[in-house]
Amino acid sequence: MSLRVLAVATITLVIAASARPIAHDIPNDVIVHAFLKPDGQRLHLLVRVPLEAMRDMDVPQRDRGYLDLTRVDDALRTAATVWIAREVALYEEDTRLGNLEIVAVRVSLPSDTSFRAYDTAVAHLRGPRLPESTDLYWEQGILDVWLEYAISSDTSRFAINPGLRPLGQRVTIALRLLTPDGRERAFELHDDPGIVRLDPRWHQAAARFVHSGFEHILGGIDHLLFLLCLVIPLRRVRMLVIVVTSFTVAHSVTLIAAAYNLGPGGLWFPPLVETLIATSIVYMSLENIVSASLAHRWLITFAFGLVHGFGFSFALRESLQFAGSHLLLSLVSFNVGVELGQLLVLAAIVPALNLLFRFVVAERLGTIILSVIVAHTAWHWMTERGARLLEFPLPALDAVLLLWLVRAAMVLVAVAAVVWVARVLLRRKAEGPGPAEAGRYVREQVGRSVRL
Amino acid sequence: MARRHLRVGALLVITLGVLAAADMLLQQAVDAQTNGGMVRAPRFEVDPLWPKPLPNHWVLGSTIGVWVDERDHVWIIHRSSATLSNNEKGLELKPPTGECCAGAPPVLEFDPNGNLVSSWGGPGQGYEWPQSNHGIFVDHQGNVWIGGNGAGDSHILKFTRSGKFIAQYGKAGVHRGPTNAEGLSTYAGNSNDRQNFGRVAKIFVDPRDNEAFIADGYLNKRVAVLDANTGMMKRYWGAYGNKPDDTNLGPYNPDAPPAQQFRNPVHCANLANDGLLYVCDRANDRIQVFQKDGKFVKEQFIARRSLGEGSVWDIAFSRDQQQTYIFLADGRNHKVRILRRDTLEELTAFGDGGRQPGLFYGVHSIATDSKGNLYTTETYEGKRIQKFIYRGIGNVPRTQGALWPRS
Numbered sequence: 001m002s003l004r005v006l007a008v009a010t011i012t013l014v015i016a017a018s019a020r021p022i023a024h025d026i027p028n029d030v031i032v033h034a035f036l037k038p039d040g041q042r043l044h045l046l047v048r049v050p051l052e053a054m055r056d057m058d059v060p061q062r063d064r065g066y067l068d069l070t071r072v073d074d075a076l077r078t079a080a081t082v083w084i085a086r087e088v089a090l091y092e093e094d095t096r097l098g099n100l101e102i103v104a105v106r107v108s109l110p111s112d113t114s115f116r117a118y119d120t121a122v123a124h125l126r127g128p129r130l131p132e133s134t135d136l137y138w139e140q141g142i143l144d145v146w147l148e149y150a151i152s153s154d155t156s157r158f159a160i161n162p163g164l165r166p167l168g169q170r171v172t173i174a175l176r177l178l179t180p181d182g183r184e185r186a187f188e189l190h191d192d193p194g195i196v197r198l199d200p201r202w203h204q205a206a207a208r209f210v211h212s213g214f215e216h217i218l219g220g221i222d223h224l225l226f227l228l229c230l231v232i233p234l235r236r237v238r239m240l241v242i243v244v245t246s247f248t249v250a251h252s253v254t255l256i257a258a259a260y261n262l263g264p265g266g267l268w269f270p271p272l273v274e275t276l277i278a279t280s281i282v283y284m285s286l287e288n289i290v291s292a293s294l295a296h297r298w299l300i301t302f303a304f305g306l307v308h309g310f311g312f313s314f315a316l317r318e319s320l321q322f323a324g325s326h327l328l329l330s331l332v333s334f335n336v337g338v339e340l341g342q343l344l345v346l347a348a349i350v351p352a353l354n355l356l357f358r359f360v361v362a363e364r365l366g367t368i369i370l371s372v373i374v375a376h377t378a379w380h381w382m383t384e385r386g387a388r389l390l391e392f393p394l395p396a397l398d399a400v401l402l403l404w405l406v407r408a409a410m411v412l413v414a415v416a417a418v419v420w421v422a423r424v425l426l427r428r429k430a431e432g433p434g435p436a437e438a439g440r441y442v443r444e445q446v447g448r449s450v451r452l
Numbered sequence: 453m454a455r456r457h458l459r460v461g462a463l464l465v466i467t468l469g470v471l472a473a474a475d476m477l478l479q480q481a482v483d484a485q486t487n488g489g490m491v492r493a494p495r496f497e498v499d500p501l502w503p504k505p506l507p508n509h510w511v512l513g514s515t516i517g518v519w520v521d522e523r524d525h526v527w528i529i530h531r532s533s534a535t536l537s538n539n540e541k542g543l544e545l546k547p548p549t550g551e552c553c554a555g556a557p558p559v560l561e562f563d564p565n566g567n568l569v570s571s572w573g574g575p576g577q578g579y580e581w582p583q584s585n586h587g588i589f590v591d592h593q594g595n596v597w598i599g600g601n602g603a604g605d606s607h608i609l610k611f612t613r614s615g616k617f618i619a620q621y622g623k624a625g626v627h628r629g630p631t632n633a634e635g636l637s638t639y640a641g642n643s644n645d646r647q648n649f650g651r652v653a654k655i656f657v658d659p660r661d662n663e664a665f666i667a668d669g670y671l672n673k674r675v676a677v678l679d680a681n682t683g684m685m686k687r688y689w690g691a692y693g694n695k696p697d698d699t700n701l702g703p704y705n706p707d708a709p710p711a712q713q714f715r716n717p718v719h720c721a722n723l724a725n726d727g728l729l730y731v732c733d734r735a736n737d738r739i740q741v742f743q744k745d746g747k748f749v750k751e752q753f754i755a756r757r758s759l760g761e762g763s764v765w766d767i768a769f770s771r772d773q774q775q776t777y778i779f780l781a782d783g784r785n786h787k788v789r790i791l792r793r794d795t796l797e798e799l800t801a802f803g804d805g806g807r808q809p810g811l812f813y814g815v816h817s818i819a820t821d822s823k824g825n826l827y828t829t830e831t832y833e834g835k836r837i838q839k840f841i842y843r844g845i846g847n848v849p850r851t852q853g854a855l856w857p858r859s
Contacts, residue, residue: 028569110522111592111659137612140594267857392857403478410471417464
């Protein structure tokens with residue numbers, strides 16, 4: 001064996017011995033930061049991932065197991081390829097982008113803050129590497145990757161399927177899209193969200209939210225019980241249309257208000273709304289049991305609909321990021337989905353109730369039995385949720401609280417005034433005073449003003 | 453009909469008028485209140501459900517260190533079984549006396565939701581675990597630093613996040629003196645020792661210069677600065693930047709002229725973004741501010757008539773770029789005080805003695821996360837960590853008591 005062969009074999013052995021495999025447990029929580037920026041005919045994707053999520057890698061190490069930064073580039077590039085570039089799927093106008101280039105890859109300290117903004121992240125990726133003397137363990141480092149894709153136009157609509165689920169037990173992706181007009185849109189994606197349309201067309205957003213609303217109402221047992229209470233004594237189409245429309249209008253108002261951050265943001269608010277939703281079911285059940293007049297049920301339904309709308313908004317909050325530039329449309333679509341779900345439920349309940357009351361039990365007795373069962377369930381919800389609400393101490397009765405109450409009262413009085421004026425005007429228009437009567441009215445008013 | 457309309461209309465107008473007048477009067481009252489006893493400062497409320505229960509029937513001992521890393525993971529160090537009475541650790545006794553409990557490992561890492569995600573610590577090969585661990589810090593390279601204030605603790609330790617030993621700086625038990633009447637070793641401080649320490653309370657690593665600032669400590673009376681990679685001591689100083697002197701100063705007297713040396717313990721040394729170092733001179737009831745080279749800048753006394761352990765236990769900075777506020781743990785008075793960092797003026801304080809959420813017993817250490825939330829740990833029989841959720845800047849009274857959820 002020649003000396004040369006021996007030398008090569010020795011060096012290979014040394015390198016192999018120092019490039020030890022990193023094979024740790026799957027981390028519990030992995031947070032990925034990413035920027036996506038279409039620019040001309042290139043789409044830039046910057047990704048920051050903790051290195052502890054990159055497992056089963058051969059990593060060059062030096063004394064004490066620190067990363068050997070003189071030889072780490074290949075391992076980083078392999079990690080970027082295997083764990084990120086191959087997994088992330090990007091789409092331009094529904095066509096998957098394939099032409100990808102790894103522009104830069106580097107390791108960073110865990111304390112590095114350059115991914116707070118796109119420009120500083122780019123500067124960091126272009127900037128000097130860590131000094132070779134840095135003592136850093138693989139599991140404590142950060143991998144920064146810059147990927148570039150060829151695209152047709154930066155004004156296209158893009159979608160992403162992150163595919164980063166294998167990185168950890170729970171994966172959170174904080175993605176920011178920077179559009180050519182300078183806007184920035186933030187997304188928080190969890191685990192495996194599938195294909196996410198970052199700038200959906202109106203019909204895509206609408207379809208998504210109709211589906212979401214439909215699913216929500218069918219899965220929301222308390223909303224369904226409220227609906228059941230409404231229709232037990234009300235099964236004629238005309239009355240149903242009035243009451244359901246009233247509920248729909250009311251919950252749409254508060255749902256949209258909450259989406260535009262017009263609702264209270266306190267920790268006490270969700271338990272309050274949940275308690276009131278349970279209370280609404282108890283109240284409706286009791287009304288059914290005591291056979292109260294149904295003439296004003298639309299009004300009570302409207303009031304409780306306002307509360308249920310806030311309840312819907314809690315469910316919708318996290319998915320509004322998928323609305324793109326169609327926030328209002330998405331909210332309306334969600335309401336449409338809720339309505340479709342309600343109609344489906346009504347279509348099932350009303351005939352079932354009719355059959356029940358016709359063949360099984362007399363209507364009055366059946367109404368009472370069903371309402372008692374519902375009231376019993378809702379009563380437990382109300383007390384459980386109420387207990388959670390009561391964990392929040394009542395606000396102190398001080399000048400600040402009084403001021404808030406006075407201002408709330410002013411708003412209510414103003415609303416009452418507007419409603420009253422509108423009612424008077426509508427009634428007057430409906431009555432349509434005849435010419436003689438109108439003339440007498442005018443004379444009365446003029447005479448009175450003269451006397452005054 | 454018209455007469456009725458007029459009456460209703462008049463009633464509405466009058467009601468609105470009365471409400472508007474009430475609004476004006478109340479606004480004046482609120483303004484007066486704001487200008488009087490109120491002050492603008494960060495607002496918090498306690499999160500009574502953080503952290504989540506520990507597994508394995510684990511309980512905390514005296515909890516004497518907290519830090520929040522770059523991922524907003526909260527690290528604490530506590531004294532575990534050494535500070536648990538037998539009726540707290542029945543599971544550990546031989547034979548076990550009950551179904552619960554056992555001391556948790558000394559180092560615990562929680563994720564932002566309060567889940568315990570790792571735990572380690574204790575004696576091991578290649579290093580000397582402190583007799584009484586004290587203070588924890590996670591540096592910019594992700595390494596975990598630990599001090600100790602046990603009788604013979606004259607060293608500090610560095611580990612990886614997963615608890616793998618990296619380095620020990622200083623040796624244990626080097627300042628041993630003669631044995632006392634009970635046959636126990638006594639120890640004397642040596643604040644001019646460049647190789648060892650004297651019961652280190654806290655460590656802070658400056659990422660820019662890769663220097664570790666050591667609050668040294670319960671036996672020594674100095675701030676020491678190390679090269680964070682090698683542990684080599686680069687410089688040290690005492691109060692006002694003086695050469696440290698280990699002479700016993702006797703008990704603190706609030707009416708005496710300010711002591712020219714630190715009293716034990718020197719309990720924190722935290723570096724701000726602008727390069728100013730804030731040192732907790734605990735028993736002297738004061739913060740002293742230095743430049744990184746040890747040049748004295750200014751000092752501020754806090755609750756100056758506090759005797760015994762003193763009022764300035766630990767500090768944390770608010771997370772805005774300017775680090776406008778200092779949060780100060782005052783274990784003597786069972787409060788967290790909020791100061792302006794530029795003037796060191798106290799704006800407000802919250803908490804009081806007690807065991808319910810938001811109250812304290814020996815609030816010892818304090819740290820902030822990137823969202824501005826505050827974490828405190830309690831020593832003695834306090835034995836817990838609490839989280840205070842940041843609720844923005846607003847008008848708050850000068851004294852706030854327990855910050856229970858309100859809004």
